[in-house]
Amino acid sequence: MDLFNVYPVYPVEIEKAKGFKLWDKEGKEYTDLYGGHAVISIGHSHPHYVKRMKDQLEKLAFYSNSIEIPIQKELAKKLGEVSGYEDYNLFLCNSGAEANENALKVASFETKRSKILAYKGGFHGRTSGAVAITDNQKIIAPFNNVHDKVLVDFNDIEGTEQALKANDIAAVIIEGIQGIGGVHIPTQEFMTELSDLCKKYGTILILDEIQSGYGRSGKFFAHQHFGIKPDIITVAKGMGNGYPIGGVLINPNIEAWLGMLGTTFGGNHLACAAALAVLEVIEKEKLIENAKSLEPIQKELFSKIPGVKEVRGMGLMTALEFDFPVGPIRKKLVFEHGIFTGSASSPNVLRFLPPLNVTEKEVKLLADCLTKVIENEKIHLS
Numbered sequence: 487m488d489l490f491n492v493y494p495v496y497p498v499e500i501e502k503a504k505g506f507k508l509w510d511k512e513g514k515e516y517t518d519l520y521g522g523h524a525v526i527s528i529g530h531s532h533p534h535y536v537k538r539m540k541d542q543l544e545k546l547a548f549y550s551n552s553i554e555i556p557i558q559k560e561l562a563k564k565l566g567e568v569s570g571y572e573d574y575n576l577f578l579c580n581s582g583a584e585a586n587e588n589a590l591k592v593a594s595f596e597t598k599r600s601k602i603l604a605y606k607g608g609f610h611g612r613t614s615g616a617v618a619i620t621d622n623q624k625i626i627a628p629f630n631n632v633h634d635k636v637l638v639d640f641n642d643i644e645g646t647e648q649a650l651k652a653n654d655i656a657a658v659i660i661e662g663i664q665g666i667g668g669v670h671i672p673t674q675e676f677m678t679e680l681s682d683l684c685k686k687y688g689t690i691l692i693l694d695e696i697q698s699g700y701g702r703s704g705k706f707f708a709h710q711h712f713g714i715k716p717d718i719i720t721v722a723k724g725m726g727n728g729y730p731i732g733g734v735l736i737n738p739n740i741e742a743w744l745g746m747l748g749t750t751f752g753g754n755h756l757a758c759a760a761a762l763a764v765l766e767v768i769e770k771e772k773l774i775e776n777a778k779s780l781e782p783i784q785k786e787l788f789s790k791i792p793g794v795k796e797v798r799g800m801g802l803m804t805a806l807e808f809d810f811p812v813g814p815i816r817k818k819l820v821f822e823h824g825i826f827t828g829s830a831s832s833p834n835v836l837r838f839l840p841p842l843n844v845t846e847k848e849v850k851l852l853a854d855c856l857t858k859v860i861e862n863e864k865i866h867l868s
């Protein structure tokens with residue numbers, strides 16, 4: 487059997503990782519400034535993470551949700567404390583798409599409505615409802631194209647209110663910071679008004695913090711920069727530092743009933759141990775503060791790189807927008823300088839999404855290597 491070929495890949499085999507360093511099978515060293523797609527929050531193979539998972543694995547890796555699983559409650563308590571959402575309830579699942587799909591279901595059950603409002607340029611995953619609410623037709627199969635939805639321009643508050651006025655929208659879903667779309671930050675005014683409008687029209691506000699959450703933006707959740715409190719928040723990626731886990735944080739006003747949601751693997755013992763280790767390291771090593779403190783340093787260094795039109799982002803979620811497509815440059819960074827970076831849906835955007843324990847040295851490394859690659863390429867800079 488061969489693999490179903492859906493991913494373009496670099497011809498590199500990473501065998502070992504530690505912190506923000508990776509090594510391939512020939513022993514060549516790389517620097518991970520992509521965090522395995524914004525997943526590696528506390529660094530690869532962190533000793534506390536490895537120990538907590540090993541200890542759990544030796545005791546019990548999995549038993550189904552038909553029994554008491556105290557480590558789920560321990561995780562909910564810790565996540566509540568670290569995120570500032572102590573009064574919310576947590577549903578555990580396995581991935582970002584699943585977290586959003588469940589969030590949309592909860593909103594629909596709660597409001598007894600079916601329509602979802604989402605924003606152009608957004609991304610919420612590839613399950614049926616989550617993929618249907620993107621504006622990327624290429625990834626929507628006819629099977630997914632049956633959901634009741636409306637797509638509005640990002641930051642368009644008039645368009646949002648126009649759609650909400652019909653009183654038939656179950657939920658508005660929005661990323662804390664648009665990630666794959668190219669790191670676009672909503673405006674303060676838009677977020678405040680959006681939160682007010684959702685309350686006015688009885689619509690559930692879902693903040694997709696799957697990429698922008700877990701400290702990446704310099705606060706635990708990106709929406710906390712705007713002082714709003716959504717009804718539902720979805721998390722995944724950095725939550726397990728590579729071990730698959732997702733979660734839905736739900737306002738206590740929304741009542742659960744037995745059978746409303748379900749999952750086989752969600753909230754298993756090993757996944758909860760991984761997620762607890764992540765929160766403990768984030769707190770102990772002050773990784774959110776680190777993400778915040780590197781923001782101005784990046785802005786200064788990255789904006790001096792030749793051909794950079796704009797540096798956007800918060801904390802360690804950053805986009806560098808160039809005058810030209812960055813695919814060949816990202817490839818040279820990997821093969822000539824051993825640096826992994828991220829792409830975005832716009833071909834001119836390179837994303838910097840490193841583990842949250844990087845330092846000024848890695849920011850400088852990327853700035854220097856990008857400058858070298860661009861100068862050597864003799865790219866025509868307009």
Ligand SMILES: Cc1ncc(COP(=O)(O)O)c(C=O)c1O
Nearest residue numbers: 581582583609610611665696697
């Ligand atoms: C904002 C956002 N939401 C949802 C998802 C989907 O997460 P997953 O791939 O874990 O299903 C992603 C993945 O990139 C994402 O960036």
